[in-house]
Amino acid sequence: MKKTAQKIRTTTQKFIEIQDIIDNVVLLSSGNACLIIEVEATNFALLSKEEQDSKVLSYSSLLNSLSFPIQIVVLSKKVDISSYLKLLDDEITESQNPLLKSHIKQYRDFIQELVTINTVLDKKFYIVCSHSSLEAGLGQDQGSFFKTAKARLSIKGESIHSQLGRIGLQAKTLGKEDLVRLFYEIYNGEYEHINQAAGNFEFPIVKKTT
Numbered sequence: 001m002k003k004t005a006q007k008i009r010t011t012t013q014k015f016i017e018i019q020d021i022i023d024n025v026v027l028l029s030s031g032n033a034c035l036i037i038e039v040e041a042t043n044f045a046l047l048s049k050e051e052q053d054s055k056v057l058s059y060s061s062l063l064n065s066l067s068f069p070i071q072i073v074v075l076s077k078k079v080d081i082s083s084y085l086k087l088l089d090d091e092i093t094e095s096q097n098p099l100l101k102s103h104i105k106q107y108r109d110f111i112q113e114l115v116t117i118n119t120v121l122d123k124k125f126y127i128v129c130s131h132s133s134l135e136a137g138l139g140q141d142q143g144s145f146f147k148t149a150k151a152r153l154s155i156k157g158e159s160i161h162s163q164l165g166r167i168g169l170q171a172k173t174l175g176k177e178d179l180v181r182l183f184y185e186i187y188n189g190e191y192e193h194i195n196q197a198a199g200n201f202e203f204p205i206v207k208k209t210t
Helices: 002-016 049-065 082-094 098-117 142-167 176-188 194-199
Strands: 018-022 025-028 033-039 070-078 121-131 171-173
Touching (some): 018 176, 025 142, 033 142, 033 176, 049 142, 082 098, 121 142, 142 171
Antiparallel strands (some): 025 033, 033 171, 070 121
16 A cells, blocks of 8 residues: 555656745756746737737847747636625625615626626736756756756846836746645646645645545
Protein backbone atom coordinates (compact mmCIF):
# COMPACT_ATOMS: atom_id res chain seq x y z
CA MET A 1 0.00 0.00 0.00
CA LYS A 2 2.84 2.35 0.91
CA LYS A 3 4.64 1.59 -2.34
CA THR A 4 1.44 2.33 -4.27
CA ALA A 5 1.07 5.74 -2.57
CA GLN A 6 4.70 6.59 -3.33
CA LYS A 7 4.20 5.57 -6.94
CA ILE A 8 1.13 7.83 -7.27
CA ARG A 9 3.03 10.79 -5.80
CA THR A 10 6.00 10.22 -8.12
CA THR A 11 3.75 9.93 -11.17
CA THR A 12 1.81 13.06 -10.20
CA GLN A 13 4.93 15.18 -9.69
CA LYS A 14 6.33 14.02 -13.02
CA PHE A 15 3.06 14.92 -14.73
CA ILE A 16 2.83 18.52 -13.55
CA GLU A 17 6.61 19.14 -13.59
CA ILE A 18 6.56 21.49 -10.58
CA GLN A 19 9.39 20.72 -8.22
CA ASP A 20 8.97 23.57 -5.74
CA ILE A 21 7.83 27.18 -5.29
CA ILE A 22 10.15 29.52 -3.43
CA ASP A 23 9.05 33.13 -2.95
CA ASN A 24 7.76 34.08 -6.43
CA VAL A 25 9.86 31.59 -8.39
CA VAL A 26 8.50 28.28 -9.72
CA LEU A 27 11.20 25.62 -9.94
CA LEU A 28 10.55 22.94 -12.53
CA SER A 29 11.72 19.35 -12.64
CA SER A 30 13.33 20.09 -16.01
CA GLY A 31 15.90 22.23 -14.20
CA ASN A 32 14.35 25.51 -15.36
CA ALA A 33 12.47 28.20 -13.44
CA CYS A 34 9.77 30.76 -14.19
CA LEU A 35 8.03 33.88 -12.90
CA ILE A 36 4.31 34.47 -13.47
CA ILE A 37 2.75 37.91 -13.84
CA GLU A 38 -1.02 38.35 -13.67
CA VAL A 39 -2.35 41.14 -15.88
CA GLU A 40 -5.68 42.86 -15.29
CA ALA A 41 -8.08 42.64 -18.20
CA THR A 42 -9.35 45.70 -20.04
CA ASN A 43 -12.57 45.91 -22.07
CA PHE A 44 -11.12 46.59 -25.50
CA ALA A 45 -14.56 46.85 -27.13
CA LEU A 46 -15.54 49.83 -24.94
CA LEU A 47 -12.51 51.88 -25.99
CA SER A 48 -12.69 54.51 -28.69
CA LYS A 49 -11.06 53.83 -32.05
CA GLU A 50 -8.11 56.06 -31.12
CA GLU A 51 -7.68 54.28 -27.78
CA GLN A 52 -7.84 50.89 -29.45
CA ASP A 53 -5.19 51.87 -31.99
CA SER A 54 -2.99 53.18 -29.19
CA LYS A 55 -3.34 49.92 -27.25
CA VAL A 56 -2.44 47.84 -30.31
CA LEU A 57 0.61 49.97 -31.10
CA SER A 58 1.76 49.87 -27.47
CA TYR A 59 1.34 46.10 -27.37
CA SER A 60 3.32 45.77 -30.59
CA SER A 61 6.02 47.94 -29.08
CA LEU A 62 6.12 45.72 -25.98
CA LEU A 63 6.65 42.57 -28.04
CA ASN A 64 9.31 44.20 -30.22
CA SER A 65 11.21 45.48 -27.19
CA LEU A 66 11.60 42.07 -25.58
CA SER A 67 15.08 40.58 -25.47
CA PHE A 68 13.85 37.31 -23.94
CA PRO A 69 10.98 34.90 -24.69
CA ILE A 70 7.67 35.06 -22.84
CA GLN A 71 4.57 32.92 -22.78
CA ILE A 72 1.09 34.46 -22.68
CA VAL A 73 -1.55 32.30 -21.00
CA VAL A 74 -5.31 32.98 -20.96
CA LEU A 75 -7.43 30.93 -18.54
CA SER A 76 -11.20 30.88 -18.90
CA LYS A 77 -13.53 29.56 -16.23
CA LYS A 78 -17.31 29.42 -16.20
CA VAL A 79 -18.62 31.73 -13.50
CA ASP A 80 -20.85 30.17 -10.86
CA ILE A 81 -23.39 32.78 -9.75
CA SER A 82 -25.62 30.48 -7.72
CA SER A 83 -24.54 32.15 -4.47
CA TYR A 84 -25.37 35.58 -5.95
CA LEU A 85 -28.81 34.39 -7.05
CA LYS A 86 -29.41 33.02 -3.55
CA LEU A 87 -28.45 36.40 -2.10
CA LEU A 88 -31.03 38.07 -4.34
CA ASP A 89 -33.65 35.49 -3.29
CA ASP A 90 -32.93 36.31 0.35
CA GLU A 91 -33.31 40.02 -0.38
CA ILE A 92 -36.67 39.36 -2.04
CA THR A 93 -37.86 37.35 0.96
CA GLU A 94 -36.68 39.84 3.57
CA SER A 95 -37.70 43.06 1.81
CA GLN A 96 -40.72 44.80 3.32
CA ASN A 97 -41.06 47.20 0.40
CA PRO A 98 -43.33 45.70 -2.33
CA LEU A 99 -41.91 47.97 -5.04
CA LEU A 100 -38.30 47.19 -4.11
CA LYS A 101 -39.15 43.49 -3.89
CA SER A 102 -40.60 43.62 -7.40
CA HIS A 103 -37.52 45.38 -8.81
CA ILE A 104 -35.16 42.87 -7.17
CA LYS A 105 -37.19 39.97 -8.55
CA GLN A 106 -37.11 41.43 -12.07
CA TYR A 107 -33.36 41.91 -11.80
CA ARG A 108 -32.94 38.38 -10.44
CA ASP A 109 -34.96 36.91 -13.32
CA PHE A 110 -32.91 38.94 -15.81
CA ILE A 111 -29.62 37.61 -14.41
CA GLN A 112 -30.97 34.04 -14.41
CA GLU A 113 -32.07 34.33 -18.04
CA LEU A 114 -28.78 35.94 -19.06
CA VAL A 115 -26.76 33.09 -17.59
CA THR A 116 -29.10 30.48 -19.10
CA ILE A 117 -28.72 31.90 -22.61
CA ASN A 118 -25.08 32.94 -22.44
CA THR A 119 -22.10 31.30 -20.77
CA VAL A 120 -20.48 33.83 -18.45
CA LEU A 121 -16.72 33.38 -18.36
CA ASP A 122 -14.12 34.77 -16.01
CA LYS A 123 -10.89 35.29 -17.92
CA LYS A 124 -7.46 35.57 -16.34
CA PHE A 125 -4.37 36.73 -18.23
CA TYR A 126 -0.82 35.76 -17.35
CA ILE A 127 2.66 36.43 -18.70
CA VAL A 128 5.25 33.76 -17.94
CA CYS A 129 8.95 34.67 -17.91
CA SER A 130 11.30 31.72 -17.92
CA HIS A 131 14.89 31.12 -16.89
CA SER A 132 16.68 28.20 -18.49
CA SER A 133 19.31 26.12 -16.76
CA LEU A 134 21.45 26.81 -19.85
CA GLU A 135 21.40 30.52 -19.01
CA ALA A 136 22.80 29.80 -15.56
CA GLY A 137 25.61 27.65 -16.91
CA LEU A 138 26.30 24.00 -16.30
CA GLY A 139 27.43 22.65 -12.97
CA GLN A 140 25.49 24.98 -10.65
CA ASP A 141 24.03 23.42 -7.50
CA GLN A 142 20.36 23.98 -6.65
CA GLY A 143 21.03 26.84 -4.23
CA SER A 144 23.20 28.76 -6.68
CA PHE A 145 20.74 28.12 -9.50
CA PHE A 146 17.84 29.53 -7.46
CA LYS A 147 19.75 32.71 -6.59
CA THR A 148 20.70 33.25 -10.24
CA ALA A 149 17.20 32.45 -11.47
CA LYS A 150 15.53 34.77 -8.94
CA ALA A 151 17.85 37.67 -9.82
CA ARG A 152 17.45 37.31 -13.58
CA LEU A 153 13.71 36.68 -13.43
CA SER A 154 13.37 39.79 -11.27
CA ILE A 155 15.02 41.86 -14.00
CA LYS A 156 12.77 40.33 -16.66
CA GLY A 157 9.71 40.91 -14.49
CA GLU A 158 10.57 44.57 -13.94
CA SER A 159 10.94 45.01 -17.70
CA ILE A 160 7.50 43.48 -18.32
CA HIS A 161 5.90 45.63 -15.59
CA SER A 162 7.44 48.75 -17.08
CA GLN A 163 6.13 47.96 -20.56
CA LEU A 164 2.66 47.07 -19.26
CA GLY A 165 2.56 50.36 -17.36
CA ARG A 166 3.08 52.23 -20.62
CA ILE A 167 0.04 50.48 -22.06
CA GLY A 168 -1.97 51.41 -18.99
CA LEU A 169 -2.40 47.85 -17.74
CA GLN A 170 -2.22 46.91 -14.06
CA ALA A 171 -0.20 43.81 -13.24
CA LYS A 172 1.32 41.96 -10.30
CA THR A 173 3.95 39.29 -9.91
CA LEU A 174 2.40 36.26 -8.21
CA GLY A 175 3.91 35.26 -4.88
CA LYS A 176 3.98 31.77 -3.38
CA GLU A 177 0.43 31.80 -2.02
CA ASP A 178 -1.01 33.16 -5.29
CA LEU A 179 0.94 30.57 -7.28
CA VAL A 180 -0.33 27.72 -5.13
CA ARG A 181 -3.89 28.99 -5.62
CA LEU A 182 -3.38 29.23 -9.38
CA PHE A 183 -1.95 25.74 -9.80
CA TYR A 184 -4.50 24.24 -7.42
CA GLU A 185 -7.32 25.70 -9.49
CA ILE A 186 -5.76 24.58 -12.78
CA TYR A 187 -5.27 20.98 -11.69
CA ASN A 188 -8.33 20.59 -9.46
CA GLY A 189 -10.85 23.02 -10.89
CA GLU A 190 -12.04 24.25 -7.50
CA TYR A 191 -11.04 26.44 -4.53
CA GLU A 192 -11.75 24.03 -1.66
CA HIS A 193 -9.03 24.01 1.03
CA ILE A 194 -6.68 26.22 -0.98
CA ASN A 195 -5.75 28.42 1.99
CA GLN A 196 -4.76 25.45 4.11
CA ALA A 197 -2.74 23.93 1.29
CA ALA A 198 -0.91 27.18 0.58
CA GLY A 199 0.35 27.40 4.13
CA ASN A 200 2.38 24.20 4.01
CA PHE A 201 3.26 23.76 0.35
CA GLU A 202 5.91 21.12 -0.20
CA PHE A 203 4.66 19.11 -3.17
CA PRO A 204 2.42 19.91 -6.15
CA ILE A 205 -1.18 20.07 -4.97
CA VAL A 206 -3.20 17.57 -6.96
CA LYS A 207 -6.02 15.55 -5.50
CA LYS A 208 -6.06 11.77 -5.93
CA THR A 209 -9.33 10.60 -7.43
CA THR A 210 -10.76 7.23 -6.52
